Amino acid sequence: xxxxxxxxxxxxxxxxxxxxxxxxxxxxxxxxxxxxxxALMLIAPLLLFVLVTFIAPIADMLFRSVENDxxxxxxxxxxxxxxxxxxxxMPPETAFEAAYFDLYIAAERKLHTRLGTRLxxxxxxxxxxxxxxxxxxxxxxxxxxxxxxxxxxxxDEAMPWAELMGDPEWLSEQAAWTKGARxxxxxxxxxxxxxxxxxxxxxxxxxxxxxxxxNKSPLDEEPWSAVHTALYEDLAAGDLSGYSGPRAxxxxxxxxxVDSPDFETVSFARGFEDxxxxxxxxxxxxxxxxxxxxxxPGYFLNSVDMQLTPEGVEMRPDNQxxxxxxxxxxxxxxxxxxxxxxxxxxxxxxxLANLPARKANLLMILVLLPFWTSLLxxxxxxxxxxxxxxxxxxxxVWLGLVADDSRLAMINNQFGTIVAMTHILLPFMILPMxxxxxxxxxxxxxxAKSLGATxxxxxxxxxxxxxxxxxxxxxILVFILxxxxxxxxxxxxxxxxxxxxxxIAYHISSSLNWGLAAALGTILLAVVLILYWAYDRIVGIDNxxxx
Amino acid sequence: xxxxxxxxxxxxxTVAAGAVAAQxxxxxxxxxxxxxxxxxxxDKAYAQPYAEMHPDVTISWDESSNEAVAKLRAMNEAGNITxxxxxxxxxxxxxxCDEGLAMEYDPDELxxxxxxxxxxSDDFGDLIVSDCYIPQIVYSTTVGxxxxxxxxxxxxxxxxxxxxxxxxxxxSLEKRPIxxxxxxxxxxxxxxAEIYDVLETPEGQDQALAKLDTIKDQVVWWSAGADxxxxxxxxxxxxxxxxxxxxxxxxxxxxxxxxxxWDMQVFDLDGWIIPTGLSDEALARVKxxxxxxxxTQRLADQAAYISYGPARESSAPLVGEHAELGIAMAxxxxxxxxxxxxxxxxxxxxxxxxRDDIDAKFQAWLAx
Numbered sequence: 001x002x003x004x005x006x007x008x009x010x011x012x013x014x015x016x017x018x019x020x021x022x023x024x025x026x027x028x029x030x031x032x033x034x035x036x037x038x039a040l041m042l043i044a045p046l047l048l049f050v051l052v053t054f055i056a057p058i059a060d061m062l063f064r065s066v067e068n069d070x071x072x073x074x075x076x077x078x079x080x081x082x083x084x085x086x087x088x089x090m091p092p093e094t095a096f097e098a099a100y101f102d103l104y105i106a107a108e109r110k111l112h113t114r115l116g117t118r119l120x121x122x123x124x125x126x127x128x129x130x131x132x133x134x135x136x137x138x139x140x141x142x143x144x145x146x147x148x149x150x151x152x153x154x155x156d157e158a159m160p161w162a163e164l165m166g167d168p169e170w171l172s173e174q175a176a177w178t179k180g181a182r183x184x185x186x187x188x189x190x191x192x193x194x195x196x197x198x199x200x201x202x203x204x205x206x207x208x209x210x211x212x213x214x215n216k217s218p219l220d221e222e223p224w225s226a227v228h229t230a231l232y233e234d235l236a237a238g239d240l241s242g243y244s245g246p247r248a249x250x251x252x253x254x255x256x257x258v259d260s261p262d263f264e265t266v267s268f269a270r271g272f273e274d275x276x277x278x279x280x281x282x283x284x285x286x287x288x289x290x291x292x293x294x295x296x297p298g299y300f301l302n303s304v305d306m307q308l309t310p311e312g313v314e315m316r317p318d319n320q321x322x323x324x325x326x327x328x329x330x331x332x333x334x335x336x337x338x339x340x341x342x343x344x345x346x347x348x349x350x351x352l353a354n355l356p357a358r359k360a361n362l363l364m365i366l367v368l369l370p371f372w373t374s375l376l377x378x379x380x381x382x383x384x385x386x387x388x389x390x391x392x393x394x395x396x397v398w399l400g401l402v403a404d405d406s407r408l409a410m411i412n413n414q415f416g417t418i419v420a421m422t423h424i425l426l427p428f429m430i431l432p433m434x435x436x437x438x439x440x441x442x443x444x445x446x447x448a449k450s451l452g453a454t455x456x457x458x459x460x461x462x463x464x465x466x467x468x469x470x471x472x473x474x475x476i477l478v479f480i481l482x483x484x485x486x487x488x489x490x491x492x493x494x495x496x497x498x499x500x501x502x503x504i505a506y507h508i509s510s511s512l513n514w515g516l517a518a519a520l521g522t523i524l525l526a527v528v529l530i531l532y533w534a535y536d537r538i539v540g541i542d543n544x545x546x547x
Numbered sequence: 548x549x550x551x552x553x554x555x556x557x558x559x560x561t562v563a564a565g566a567v568a569a570q571x572x573x574x575x576x577x578x579x580x581x582x583x584x585x586x587x588x589x590d591k592a593y594a595q596p597y598a599e600m601h602p603d604v605t606i607s608w609d610e611s612s613n614e615a616v617a618k619l620r621a622m623n624e625a626g627n628i629t630x631x632x633x634x635x636x637x638x639x640x641x642x643x644c645d646e647g648l649a650m651e652y653d654p655d656e657l658x659x660x661x662x663x664x665x666x667x668s669d670d671f672g673d674l675i676v677s678d679c680y681i682p683q684i685v686y687s688t689t690v691g692x693x694x695x696x697x698x699x700x701x702x703x704x705x706x707x708x709x710x711x712x713x714x715x716x717x718x719s720l721e722k723r724p725i726x727x728x729x730x731x732x733x734x735x736x737x738x739x740a741e742i743y744d745v746l747e748t749p750e751g752q753d754q755a756l757a758k759l760d761t762i763k764d765q766v767v768w769w770s771a772g773a774d775x776x777x778x779x780x781x782x783x784x785x786x787x788x789x790x791x792x793x794x795x796x797x798x799x800x801x802x803x804x805x806x807x808x809w810d811m812q813v814f815d816l817d818g819w820i821i822p823t824g825l826s827d828e829a830l831a832r833v834k835x836x837x838x839x840x841x842x843t844q845r846l847a848d849q850a851a852y853i854s855y856g857p858a859r860e861s862s863a864p865l866v867g868e869h870a871e872l873g874i875a876m877a878x879x880x881x882x883x884x885x886x887x888x889x890x891x892x893x894x895x896x897x898x899x900x901x902r903d904d905i906d907a908k909f910q911a912w913l914a915x
Contacts, residue, residue, distance in 0.1 A: 494767070
């Protein structure tokens with residue numbers, strides 16, 4: 001490139017031309033671009049592989065730490081009503097009405113318990129409240145269903161409903177449908193949505209659910225009781241005595257029934273309270289309102305021992321704070337493990353690098369041997385060594401250094417975790433150190449000595465600075481591995497030696513609170529990146545060598 | 548069930564009909580269980596006899612039950628269910644049912660009636676704790692102790708756990724609030740019937756933790772079922788909680804100096820769930836297998852290999868002897884009347900609600 005530029009500026013008769021007549025500069029740029037493209041094509045399979053199998057799942061997992069659309073998806077009407085509620089006292093009757101219809105459909109689709117599980121993370125008791133409500137909602141609708149049915153058996157049958165609500169063309173198509181074929185999608189009759197808006201909405205939801213999820217025909221199934229409830233509401237709100245469409249006699253009679261003083265009604269708020277008195281407590285409504293948005297900072301707040309409340313963000317009660325402690329402990333212990341790895345690995349790597357090849361190879365096998373042994377076996381071996389009736393304590397008692405009744409507690413605490421993890425991660429420190437040290441020429445040390453330096457000065461001023469890249473590489477490896485370690489702390493950590501990853505594992509596999517696990521994981525990732533950045537600023541990442 | 552009945556009828560009638568049935572049902576099945584002695588007992592009592600009756604069916608086992616909930620959720624999200632039948636504890640079954648990951652079923656339609664004609668729903672009774680759950684066995688969490696380390700008066704009551712004066716030394720308890728909180732309250736003088744009412748309140752939770760605090764520095768916390776038997780065998784602890792089947796194996800099979808308590812044993816269940824989203828063929832096969840594997844005789848057979856009580860009432864009289872040791876198994880069943888004089892049934896509804904909350908407090912308490 002510089003050559004071409006030089007030639008072009010030096011030449012006085014315009015730009016230099018390539019053989020095909022294009023300017024050399026352009027032609028060269030194109031050739032370089034082609035080269036880059038070719039290189040990119042070569043790594044494309046790997047790049048795609050990494051994107052698909054690594055970056056995308058991680059991004060998806062991390063996104064769960066803020067994702068919260070389950071509340072507004074499952075209870076769209078309720079969250080809309082609650083948006084206008086100030087959170088003081090009980091919510092209005094319209095909120096109960098919206099919750100009734102939302103939960104009714106959710107219960108039919110078996111989604112209400114999922115929402116209950118989600119809200120239970122924020123408010124204890126939500127899980128059983130929603131499970132119970134799914135079963136109890138029918139009690140409200142049955143009041144209306146029974147009365148309509150007493151008036152006219154037709155309200156208990158599928159066909160009258162389908163004729164009242166469905167488009168005539170759709171009706172004939174649906175009647176011709178046979179099991180196994182695709183069902184013609186339900187269409188509302190013209191004008192019915194203006195006449196009976198709530199009923200039309202509920203019936204449509206019912207019919208579509210039946211067709212899509214149950215694969216049954218709306219012509220065979222009587223609608224669920226929420227449709228009857230909606231019909232009552234429409235009839236009570238409007239006057240239908242002039243209606244003359246299909247099933248006019250039934251509808252007009254029902255309208256007259258609803259207007260009569262004998263018609264029994266039930267308030268939604270009352271109905272909910274009958275299911276469970278927790279619905280009469282504004283707390284659950286505040287929680288629903290608070291977690292209505294599609295994104296929530298709730299999981300992140302939880303993972304730093306805070307919580308979202310209607311009054312704003314506040315610290316969790318003292319007896320529930322745990323994550324900050326675990327984060328600090330994880331980082332502190334990872335540093336201790338890294339330091340002890342450096343101290344143990346340095347002399348080993350030095351000997352390995354300075355022994356004759358044959359002996360060095362033998363030693364190398366000893367270093368690598370643990371790699372070929374199962375992690376669980378190595379960890380359990382430490383259990384046998386360190387426990388109170390274990391090998392080390394037995395030896396100490398036998399030597400008389402420790403009394404039999406005051407054996408040392410060396411496991412199920414921080415000490416056990418540090419020992420076991422140092423042992424397990426040691427090869428990751430030795431190998432980079434060794435590969436760096438074996439490239440340090442002996443001549444430097446000899447030169448320093450011949451110039452009169454003492455052994456210590458030679459080591460500290462000449463040898464050590466050259467081995468730092470190995471220490472850096474090993475430290476980064478060991479630190480990052482240990483910060484996410486899980487099995488060893490779980491087995492030998494007891495209560496004081498466990499890491500944040502043990503809680504992440506608990507939330508992933510046991511409590512199923514993947515949002516919180518994702519938030520904890522994201523924070524851990526951020527901490528590692530910050531430490532990496534700090535390392536780069538202080539030591540310099542160019543100073544890291546794996547060989 | 549209609550399908551299963553027709554299929555059973557046709558296979559019984561003609562070989563040709565059997566060939567038709569084979570087409571309608573998948574010819575392989577993946578069962579998920581816990582591995583170890585428990586899975587072996589299921590294999591011997593259910594899977595091998597079934598495979599003998601249906602030589603064309605291959606049954607494979609996956610030892611993933613301890614992470615089944617998370618894995619099923621991941622499979623469901625990926626839209627690729629590779630398991631046909633999953634063995635889980637009841638609390639996991641309730642969660643899987645809540646999440647829509649397990650299929651709801653009708654006991655009387657899916658499961659065989661007892662030999663005397665009792666409907667399956669009555670034979671299993673209250674043990675069907677979730678609409679998705681098909682219980683197999685009743686197990687209990689109880690306490691084992693070293694007979695040589697407890698002096699001349701071996702413990703007879705659960706509260707020996709908290710009695711450091713009479714029984715000094717370490718104890719092992721499970722690293723979770725469930726069971727421990729109940730025992731702590733019980734030994735702090737709360738009546739058995741009121742335990743869960745008390746535990747609902749923050750004061751009650753504090754009370755339980757305060758009781759546990761009295762032995763906290765003498766406790767080794769376990770998270771795997773094999774830990775306590777190992778700790779007892781090593782003499783690392785004087786007593787510890789674990790599952791009754793593990794203690795049976797330590798005492799009867801390995802002949803260790805260990806004894807066990809039945810007092811205040813906490814009953815829990817283990818059983819099957821059918822994942823949602825199975826293909827019609829796979830589902831037909833699973834239903835056919837379940838009808839066989841959960842009948843009265845099969846549940847009783849399992850007790851010949853492991854000391855867990857069958858979940859059907861009608862199976863209890865059929866429990867025989869241990870297949871290898873030749874000892875009568877009935878006295879080793881947690882449900883045996885002599886063992887079940889003072890028991891606690893795990894309250895699923897309560898723990899589904901309070902698990903997250905109490906676990907946060909419990910873990911914070913542990914970490915202090």
